[in-house]
Amino acid sequence: xxxxxxxxxxxxxxxxxxxxxxxxxxxxxxxxxxxxxxxxxxxxxxxxxxxxxxxxxxxxxxxxxxxxxxxxxxxxxxxxxxxxxxxxxxxxxxxxxxxxxxxxxxxxxxxxxxxxxxxxxxxxxxxxxxxxxxxxxxxxxxxxxxxxx
Amino acid sequence: xxxxxxxxxxxxxxxxxxxxxxxxxxxxxxxxxxxxxxxxxxxxxxxxxxxxxxxxxxxxxxxxxxxxxxxxxxxxxxxxxxxxxxxxxxxxxxxxxxxxxxxxxxxxxxxxxxxxxxxxxxxxxxxxxxxxxxxxxxxxxxxxxxxxxxxxxxxxxxxxxxxxxxxxxxxxxxxxxxxxxxxxxxxxxxxxxxxxxxxxxxxxxxxxx
Numbered sequence: 001x002x003x004x005x006x007x008x009x010x011x012x013x014x015x016x017x018x019x020x021x022x023x024x025x026x027x028x029x030x031x032x033x034x035x036x037x038x039x040x041x042x043x044x045x046x047x048x049x050x051x052x053x054x055x056x057x058x059x060x061x062x063x064x065x066x067x068x069x070x071x072x073x074x075x076x077x078x079x080x081x082x083x084x085x086x087x088x089x090x091x092x093x094x095x096x097x098x099x100x101x102x103x104x105x106x107x108x109x110x111x112x113x114x115x116x117x118x119x120x121x122x123x124x125x126x127x128x129x130x131x132x133x134x135x136x137x138x139x140x141x142x143x144x145x146x147x148x149x
Numbered sequence: 150x151x152x153x154x155x156x157x158x159x160x161x162x163x164x165x166x167x168x169x170x171x172x173x174x175x176x177x178x179x180x181x182x183x184x185x186x187x188x189x190x191x192x193x194x195x196x197x198x199x200x201x202x203x204x205x206x207x208x209x210x211x212x213x214x215x216x217x218x219x220x221x222x223x224x225x226x227x228x229x230x231x232x233x234x235x236x237x238x239x240x241x242x243x244x245x246x247x248x249x250x251x252x253x254x255x256x257x258x259x260x261x262x263x264x265x266x267x268x269x270x271x272x273x274x275x276x277x278x279x280x281x282x283x284x285x286x287x288x289x290x291x292x293x294x295x296x297x298x299x300x301x302x303x304x305x306x307x308x309x310x311x312x313x314x315x316x317x318x319x320x321x322x323x324x325x326x327x328x329x330x331x332x333x334x335x336x337x338x339x340x341x342x343x344x345x346x347x348x349x350x351x352x353x354x355x356x357x358x
Contacts, residue, residue: 002173006165014163023163028173035177038270038298040286040340050300077162089155108153109160139152147152 016059100135238267297338
């Protein structure tokens, strides 16, 4: 499972927390929860979505209650590689409020549908649509029209 | 290049490294055999501590004794279970030997099972009955926590007394899909993928054990 979904869950957690150590702990806790709960799920897609949902909740709990670590290894790595365009995209995504960022990330990176994002984040479909719309607008303001949406 | 492709290139920098993978697996192994204490639950009955220990020992012992057993993959279609960590059993009697507690087949099922899969994982015994697209999954595990593993949200919840058991039913619409109950030592659950009528539930649970 770590092999199949590790990267996806780690990346999702990182998109919330912007720190590798915090994201790793979320990945670990999500896997522990999976083993302890042994959820009954319909197929592999649901298995991944279940892990993403747990990771999203664990990440949001951390944002609410824990002091997060400041280091953003991804920013540092992109800066070191002099990948200005990628740095620009990451900084723009990172600057979004959490509710917009999670919708943007799950839609554009994970290719989840509105209804799937609604199940993962626990928000209504109408709220997801609106978060996606507002997040996209903010991204366009920051990135202008350099990247198509 | 469009935004989603750029975001893909950004996120490709975040990866589970072999060291990270090792750390996580080590930590999971440690946690899986440590007694779990819930926040605010300072008192832990001695019997429960014993049962937790027994569950961990069972995992270790069965892991040793049943090395030759096949670790079963989930059935090729239908409900998935955690991969690679289940010990397969051949019958309810065999499953009872692995679990170190008694578990019996359910009776009075609304269909004649075409396949029955017996398995054990982390202290939870599972008997999975399948016929066509219908599944009934029976679980028994230590403690009073819900062992069903069913994550669905249900709109209908009711508690009914059947044969001295206080059973909680959950479902959407007319038929309930999940029944859970517990006694002093164990928790039980029965999940019916297509739901069962009140009469069908009554039959299954009144004939239980």
